[in-house]
Amino acid sequence: MATIRDVAKEAGVSVATVSRVLNDNGYVGVETRKRVLETIERLNYSPNEVARSLYKRKSRLIGLLLPDITNPFFPQLARGVEDEVNQAGFRLLLGNSDEEATKELDYIQTFEQNHVVGIISATNNTDRENYENIDLPVVFLDRTSKHHPSVFADGREGGRLAARALIDRGSTKITLIKGPAHVQPAQDRFQGALAELSKAAVDFSVLGTTSYAFEEAKTWAEELFTKHPETDGVIASNDIVGIAILHEALRLGKSIPDELQIIGFDDIPLSSLSYPSLSTIRQPAYEMGKEAAKLLIRMIKKEQEIDQMIQLPVSLIERNTTRKVDKDE
Amino acid sequence: MATIRDVAKEAGVSVATVSRVLNDNGYVGVETRKRVLETIERLNYSPNEVARSLYKRKSRLIGLLLPDITNPFFPQLARGVEDEVNQAGFRLLLGNSDEEATKELDYIQTFEQNHVVGIISATNNTDRENYENIDLPVVFLDRTSKHHPSVFADGREGGRLAARALIDRGSTKITLIKGPAHVQPAQDRFQGALAELSKAAVDFSVLGTTSYAFEEAKTWAEELFTKHPETDGVIASNDIVGIAILHEALRLGKSIPDELQIIGFDDIPLSSLSYPSLSTIRQPAYEMGKEAAKLLIRMIKKEQEIDQMIQLPVSLIERNTTRKVDKDE
DNA sequence: TTGAAAGCGGTACCAG
DNA sequence: CTGGTACCGCTTTCAA
Numbered sequence: 001m002a003t004i005r006d007v008a009k010e011a012g013v014s015v016a017t018v019s020r021v022l023n024d025n026g027y028v029g030v031e032t033r034k035r036v037l038e039t040i041e042r043l044n045y046s047p048n049e050v051a052r053s054l055y056k057r058k059s060r061l062i063g064l065l066l067p068d069i070t071n072p073f074f075p076q077l078a079r080g081v082e083d084e085v086n087q088a089g090f091r092l093l094l095g096n097s098d099e100e101a102t103k104e105l106d107y108i109q110t111f112e113q114n115h116v117v118g119i120i121s122a123t124n125n126t127d128r129e130n131y132e133n134i135d136l137p138v139v140f141l142d143r144t145s146k147h148h149p150s151v152f153a154d155g156r157e158g159g160r161l162a163a164r165a166l167i168d169r170g171s172t173k174i175t176l177i178k179g180p181a182h183v184q185p186a187q188d189r190f191q192g193a194l195a196e197l198s199k200a201a202v203d204f205s206v207l208g209t210t211s212y213a214f215e216e217a218k219t220w221a222e223e224l225f226t227k228h229p230e231t232d233g234v235i236a237s238n239d240i241v242g243i244a245i246l247h248e249a250l251r252l253g254k255s256i257p258d259e260l261q262i263i264g265f266d267d268i269p270l271s272s273l274s275y276p277s278l279s280t281i282r283q284p285a286y287e288m289g290k291e292a293a294k295l296l297i298r299m300i301k302k303e304q305e306i307d308q309m310i311q312l313p314v315s316l317i318e319r320n321t322t323r324k325v326d327k328d329e
Numbered sequence: 330m331a332t333i334r335d336v337a338k339e340a341g342v343s344v345a346t347v348s349r350v351l352n353d354n355g356y357v358g359v360e361t362r363k364r365v366l367e368t369i370e371r372l373n374y375s376p377n378e379v380a381r382s383l384y385k386r387k388s389r390l391i392g393l394l395l396p397d398i399t400n401p402f403f404p405q406l407a408r409g410v411e412d413e414v415n416q417a418g419f420r421l422l423l424g425n426s427d428e429e430a431t432k433e434l435d436y437i438q439t440f441e442q443n444h445v446v447g448i449i450s451a452t453n454n455t456d457r458e459n460y461e462n463i464d465l466p467v468v469f470l471d472r473t474s475k476h477h478p479s480v481f482a483d484g485r486e487g488g489r490l491a492a493r494a495l496i497d498r499g500s501t502k503i504t505l506i507k508g509p510a511h512v513q514p515a516q517d518r519f520q521g522a523l524a525e526l527s528k529a530a531v532d533f534s535v536l537g538t539t540s541y542a543f544e545e546a547k548t549w550a551e552e553l554f555t556k557h558p559e560t561d562g563v564i565a566s567n568d569i570v571g572i573a574i575l576h577e578a579l580r581l582g583k584s585i586p587d588e589l590q591i592i593g594f595d596d597i598p599l600s601s602l603s604y605p606s607l608s609t610i611r612q613p614a615y616e617m618g619k620e621a622a623k624l625l626i627r628m629i630k631k632e633q634e635i636d637q638m639i640q641l642p643v644s645l646i647e648r649n650t651t652r653k654v655d656k657d658e
Numbered sequence: 659t660t661g662a663a664a665g666c667g668g669t670a671c672c673a674g
Numbered sequence: 675c676t677g678g679t680a681c682c683g684c685t686t687t688c689a690a
């Protein structure tokens with residue numbers, strides 16, 4: 001690995017001059033600049049980011065903290081973030097917290113130790129004290145915070161849309177699945193749906209769940225149909241759960257969407273490949289990631305607090321686990 | 330942020346001493362050590378990784394390069410890698426190459442610029458020259474290389490298993506989907522299946538595809554049934570494609586697995602949630618990630634070339650898109 | 659327009 | 675057992 005000194009020596013100039021052409025600031029004679037550039041090329045030199053970070057006390061790294069990349073919703077967020085930060089010349093330090101406070105703290109510490117310029121966090125931690133004395137721009141993604149800028153989808157509206165969709169399409173005994181209590185977006189959806197169901201002329205019941213894992217989704221699906229065999233409409237807490245319910249319903253020989261309508265949440269890529277394909281409330285995950293990254297970068301550039309909450313719209317994706325709505329209603 | 334000098338001054342010792350207790354090497358009086366430790370605690374000091382990296386010329390970062398985290402197979406690999414490197418005290422710098430050589434090179438450059446101690450790459454790039462003059466341990470994941478240690482699943486055997494499964498269960502007009510030509514594991518599967526089909530008493534045809542994307546999977550599914558309407562067994566190039574085909578088959582009113590058997594590849598989490606649930610050849614993705622990380626860490630520790638190829642076994646996961654096999658056969 | 663030199667925050671060698 | 679100090683590779687005054 002060539003260093004700036006090698007380049008300087010080869011080009012017959014000082015390291016200061018090389019640094020100047022590297023960073024394109026300060027005065028450099030046009031002749032000199034050319035010679036330096038040539039030498040850089042010839043030596044295949046590329047500056048040591050670590051040394052740079054040390055002096056500047058900031059790197060070109062951004063920390064991204066997720067609950068679990070294995071959950072199909074998060075890769076999309078992550079890609080949005082990555083694509084956007086890359087454009088601005090940053091790279092990602094990635095961590096999965098698994099909802100464990102210790103891991104989360106450990107990652108935050110590594111982020112700081114490595115001089116990241118900002119952090120994007122999509123975790124569900126309750127104790128926000130983890131983030132209180134971070135002296136860096138932080139944006140929360142897929143959840144809101146009173147203390148930090150955040151980017152999220154309109155969960156309440158999503159819940160409402162889901163409920164309305166089922167009601168409009170004739171379900172009268174609806175089961176609403178309530179996601180894990182500590183997952184904020186899940187609660188927003190739940191509240192939205194609850195509100196809408198409450199003011200409609202339908203029977204409904206609530207089924208509480210405690211996590212989003214694949215295996216457990218199956219368990220709840222079974223639980224759902226033993227507890228509420230008569231249900232004719234299900235609002236799932238997300239697409240995984242929705243697909244698990246669809247699976248179980250088909251196994252029980254129910255006809256979808258005639259006997260039972262199902263609506264999911266998120267619109268993960270695979271939801272269009274279920275059969276019947278899953279109707280769902282779409283969250284623009286990729287865009288959310290991008291927005292979060294944009295916001296963070298703005299904060300980094302301006303070096304000032306931009307206390308912003310960016311709410312992205314959700315939308316109903318009508319596929320085949322819901323009936324066609326009566327147009328003349 | 331407190332520095333080592335602050336600690337030294339507070340504790341009334343030299344920075345050298347603080348460094349010694351920090352790294353637990355060299356002699357430090359038990360009394361002194363205690364005092365330093367207390368001060369560290371009190372000042373909430375944690376060492377600056379960047380400064381450390383600069384001096385040591387190596388960080389505690391590992392670079393992970395994937396084709397696309399959005400493809401459900403890769404998050405599993407990534408988690409395996411992450412969990413294992415974390416245990417050894419390393420963190421991940423993540424990059425998605427999107428099969429673009431430029432991006433791949435850019436990431437490799439950032440990895441080097443940031444002093445990563447090793448690289449794990451799961452890309453499909455053909456020109457291995459990208460990796461030729463890297464002066465770092467590199468392990469390839471989910472693909473083999475003559476020039477570097479690698480960790481991968483037994484794709485040929487997987488292909489064979491898939492073909493045999495269908496044949497044993499009575500399919501006689503099999504369609505074999507050939508994945509993208511530049512994706513090595515896809516070709517291994519294909520070759521394995523091809524070999525097995527060739528020596529069996531069945532008719533078969535091959536359908537070539539060019540990518541793994543969700544949208545295109547649907548297109549091929551349609552293409553499949555127009556070109557080969559009479560097929561009674563499909564070997565998909567992966568689970569996404571398998572699920573897309575299942576979807577299309579159901580749409581066309583085919584009964585699964587009676588009229589048509591389908592077998593996928595990978596065993597991504599969602600494949601058990603399709604209906605009927607997808608039979609598939611399982612690759613132990615998480616374990617593959619872990620093995621790759623272990624191997625890399627061994628290379629880092631020993632600072633020597635360990636030229637190893639680790640092949641992990643695949644297995645047939647019988648679910649409901651294949652018939653029950655005749656036990657007395 | 660250019661160069662010398664003082665750091666950035668650690669580590670490790672050499673004295674004592 | 676402890677301290678002084680020369681780096682690691684780059685950026686940025688300050689002088690020339």
